[in-house]
Amino acid sequence: MSIGADINPHAPRPGNAVVSRLACALVQPILSRVVRKIAARHPSLFARLGPHQRTDFLIDPVELPFALHLQPDPQALIFRAVPRDAAPPAGATIRGRFMLLLELVDSEEDGDAAFFSRDLEVSGDTEAVVRLRNALDDVDGSIAEETAGMFGPVGRAILARLRRAYPNHSEGPDPR
Amino acid sequence: MSLAELICPSGTPAALRTAVDAGADAVYCGFQDATNARNFPGLNFTPDELEASVAYAHAKGTKVLLALNTYPPAGKVDLWRQAADTGARLGVDAFIVADMGVAHYIARTYPAVRLHLSVQAAASSPEAIRYYCENFGIKRVVLPRILTIPEIRQIRKEIPCEIETFIFGNHGLMVEGRCSLTNYLTGQSTNMDGVCSPASDVEYTRQADGSMSSQLAGFTIDCFGPDEKAGYPTICKGRYTAPHRPDGYYAFEEPISLNLSRLLPDLIDAGVHAFKIEGRQRSKSYVRGVVSAFRAAIDDIRAGRQANIANLVALTEGQKQTQGAFETKKWR
Ligand code: SF4
Numbered sequence: 001m002s003i004g005a006d007i008n009p010h011a012p013r014p015g016n017a018v019v020s021r022l023a024c025a026l027v028q029p030i031l032s033r034v035v036r037k038i039a040a041r042h043p044s045l046f047a048r049l050g051p052h053q054r055t056d057f058l059i060d061p062v063e064l065p066f067a068l069h070l071q072p073d074p075q076a077l078i079f080r081a082v083p084r085d086a087a088p089p090a091g092a093t094i095r096g097r098f099m100l101l102l103e104l105v106d107s108e109e110d111g112d113a114a115f116f117s118r119d120l121e122v123s124g125d126t127e128a129v130v131r132l133r134n135a136l137d138d139v140d141g142s143i144a145e146e147t148a149g150m151f152g153p154v155g156r157a158i159l160a161r162l163r164r165a166y167p168n169h170s171e172g173p174d175p176r
Numbered sequence: 177m178s179l180a181e182l183i184c185p186s187g188t189p190a191a192l193r194t195a196v197d198a199g200a201d202a203v204y205c206g207f208q209d210a211t212n213a214r215n216f217p218g219l220n221f222t223p224d225e226l227e228a229s230v231a232y233a234h235a236k237g238t239k240v241l242l243a244l245n246t247y248p249p250a251g252k253v254d255l256w257r258q259a260a261d262t263g264a265r266l267g268v269d270a271f272i273v274a275d276m277g278v279a280h281y282i283a284r285t286y287p288a289v290r291l292h293l294s295v296q297a298a299a300s301s302p303e304a305i306r307y308y309c310e311n312f313g314i315k316r317v318v319l320p321r322i323l324t325i326p327e328i329r330q331i332r333k334e335i336p337c338e339i340e341t342f343i344f345g346n347h348g349l350m351v352e353g354r355c356s357l358t359n360y361l362t363g364q365s366t367n368m369d370g371v372c373s374p375a376s377d378v379e380y381t382r383q384a385d386g387s388m389s390s391q392l393a394g395f396t397i398d399c400f401g402p403d404e405k406a407g408y409p410t411i412c413k414g415r416y417t418a419p420h421r422p423d424g425y426y427a428f429e430e431p432i433s434l435n436l437s438r439l440l441p442d443l444i445d446a447g448v449h450a451f452k453i454e455g456r457q458r459s460k461s462y463v464r465g466v467v468s469a470f471r472a473a474i475d476d477i478r479a480g481r482q483a484n485i486a487n488l489v490a491l492t493e494g495q496k497q498t499q500g501a502f503e504t505k506k507w508r
Contacts, residue, residue, distance in 0.1 A: 008386055048188075048218040107190075107460040113491050116406050116431070121382060127217050127375040134218030137459050138188035 007062050007095050007121055013084060020065045024081040031068070034147050035079035041146070046074045048135035052128040058082075058090035061098035072132070092124035092132075099166035104133075106142045180440075180474050181450040183241065183340060184467045187219045187457055192229045194460040195238075199471030202239035204272060205229070205456065206370075211259040212243040213296055214456040215370030227266045239269035244282075245294035246370045247275045247353075257281055264289055272318070273297075274353055274367075279312040292316040292340070296353035296367065302334035309337050316340055318452060320352050321434065322501045325446050332447035341443060344466055345454025346493060347434040347500060348372070348412055357411040361393040378409045399424075407431020407494045431494030436502055437470070437485035441477055443502075462491055 039045070046053060049072055059068040067087050071078040082088070094101070100119055103109040111133050114120035122129045136143070148155035184200035186192035195203045206212025208220040221229065226242075233240045242263040248256045256278045263271060264286045271289060273279045274296035282291060295318040299305045308314040316338040319328065332339055348355065358372045359365045366372040377393045386402030390409040397414035400406045407413045412428045434454070436443065443451070451474070453466050469486035476483040489495055 008382075050218065104459075110459045110462040110465075110491055112408075112458055112493075113462070116493055116495055117490070118388070118400070118404075118406055121380070121388070123380055123382065125376075126378040126380065130216060130375040131218035133459070134188060134216070138190045140190050140193070 007097070007119070011062070014063060014065050017083060017085065020083040020085075023065045024083060027066075027081045030151075031079050031081060034150065035070075035077055037150060038143055038146065039074060039077055042139050043074070045135045045139060046072065048138060049131050052091075052125070052131045055091040055125060055128040056088055057128065057132060058087055058093045059101060060084075060093060060095040061101055062095060064098055072135075090124055092122065092126075092128040094120070094122050094129060094132075096120040097166070099162060102144050102162075105136055106144050107137050108142075111137075179449055180444050180478065182467065182470055182474055183450050183452040185345075185453055185456040185458065185463060186229070187214065187216075187455075188460075189221065189225045189229050189232075191456075191460050191463050192240075193232055194463045195467050196233050196236050198464050198467035200238055200467055202241055202269070202450070203233060204241040204243055204452075206243040206245075207259050207262070209255060209259070210246055210368065210370045211256050213245050213294075213366065213370050214243075215246075216457050217375055219457060223262050223266065226263075226268075230266050230268060234267070240267075241270045241272055241292065242268040243272045243294070244278055245272050245274045245296045247296075247367050248277065249368050253277060253281075260286065270315070273312075276312070279308070279314070283312045287313070290315045292318060293337075294318055294353075295320055295342070298351050298353045300331075302331055305331070305335045305337065309335065316449065318342075321347065322351070324505060325439065325442050325502055328443070328448065329446040338449035339447065340450040340452055341436075341448050341502075342434055342454055343436040343440065343443070343451040343470065344488065345433055346408065347429070347432055347498065348410065355412070358392075361395055361411065373408065373410045380409075405431070405495045413493075430496070432496040432498050433492035433494075434500055435488060435492065435497035436499055437473060437483075437488070439499060439502055440470075440473055440483060440485075444477060458491075465491060 053073045057070040059070060066081040067084050069080050069082045069088060096119055100114060104111050144159060148159035181201040183202045183204060184195035186195050186203040186205040192203050206214060206220050230240050244256055244259055260282050270292050271282050272292045272294045274294040279291060291312055291314050293299055293308050293314045298320050299308060299317055300320045305317050314337055318340045321342055353367055355366055362374055362377045364371060364374050373392055379391045381389050387399055389396050389399040392409050397409060397411055413431045415424045416427045417424045455462055466488060469488060473483040473485050489497055
């Protein structure tokens with residue numbers, strides 16, 4: 001996995017079609033469980049999404065062999081790994097390095113700052129992205145920690161390891 | 177020495193709690209409608225959320241200021257009156273207002289609640305500020321970002337109310353409350369609908385060479401090279417071509433943020449009572465970083481120590497900062 005992956009959508013992506021499909025099949029049960037639990041724990045999240053509960057978001061962590069398709073409809077929640085060559089037409093796309101995306105979800109990083117620095121790229125319906133960002137930002141605590149916690153000590157160890165692997169992106173602004 | 181209160185942005189209940197916990201003396205927020213100047217999708221408070229947030233803030237000794245700082249269009253003043261009624265019922269500590277009708281309604285209906293004059297009122301002379309104080313009982317004026325520190329010091333001597341100035345954040349360059357650039361392109365008004373460059377009219381497009389263009393209502397307002405830092409899609413920060421500048425240039429202002437951390441001691445000495453951090457549209461991460469940095473700096477100054485100001489440039493627009501007119505009128 002290359003930590004310095006290019007966020008250019010035309011840059012070559014890791015994994016061929018077979019690897020990508022295999023990876024999707026492997027992570028899908030985890031994603032389904034995670035998204036159901038998070039949605040159950042944070043129901044207020046959906047109100048801030050307003051009309052964009054039905055929007056198809058494509059979240060593209062550039063160094064992973066797949067992208068993530070999210071439709072945050074509380075009645076029919078979709079969160080699945082998709083090979084990039086089979087991704088559905090997206091209403092909005094959010095692209096960046098995996099750890100940055102994770103830290104944005106947890107508000108460890110500031111989305112506007114990541115946009116200014118060009119580490120984060122958005123396209124499609126900007127209002128949908130702004131609503132999703134604001135909905136996630138109103139969640140207390142860490143969704144990453146919650147997710148890791150669902151898988152016990154192993155989950156927490158993986159998260160800690162991921163954070164160590166991305167030293168530059170786990171630091172918030174230095175407060176002093 | 178002035179009290180040097182720290183006034184912090186809260187776009188969501190979680191951001192409000194973050195600001196309170198990071199040491200805000202007061203937080204400012206708004207409802208999910210056109211009554212405030214950050215009427216962004218998915219942002220702001222329902223009345224129930226504000227009620228719980230007021231309780232949280234008050235339990236920790238932090239004040240809550242409610243922004244009702246837009247201008248009601250003709251015939252639509254009821255929305256602003258209802259917002260004031262709700263705010264008063266929920267026990268907010270002050271209203272931040274710009275419109276005289278809104279100020280008059282609150283002054284007559286809720287005389288016990290403080291009124292602050294929003295930057296959106298663009299009151300920058302002692303005469304204008306005194307007028308608001310005398311007629312509406314304004315207790316504090318938020319000064320437009322067009323005055324030097326000597327000018328602020330002089331105004332302080334000539335007005336009967338407190339002064340609040342911005343110290344960090346987005347730096348629009350037009351006279352506040354009077355900018356119609358967004359209205360011109362999108363039909364939505366910053367000053368009446370509460371949103372500059374509404375997200376529904378913004379689109380970003382990556383070009384094949386890695387550059388990114390930002391469009392507002394179909395008009396390209398900037399194109400950032402592959403390695404260039406980006407800014408907000410506001411017209412005042414757009415880059416335009418003109419017959420004498422065929423390559424494109426920032427006609428009004430470049431993407432940049434205000435950062436007055438180095439001027440804090442001078443501002444306190446000039447009699448500024450309160451310092452405002454811009455950014456209700458920003459994340460908890462921004463709120464945590466900026467509020468704790470300024471909390472520590474103000475505490476240092478109050479204790480007679482040299483303030484050790486954090487490096488906040490990573491959070492600035494275009495990753496550039498300025499002291500704007502506070503430092504010199506030659507700015508831009
Ligand atoms: S265009 Fe610029 S100056 Fe005008 S309202 Fe928007 S941010 Fe402010």
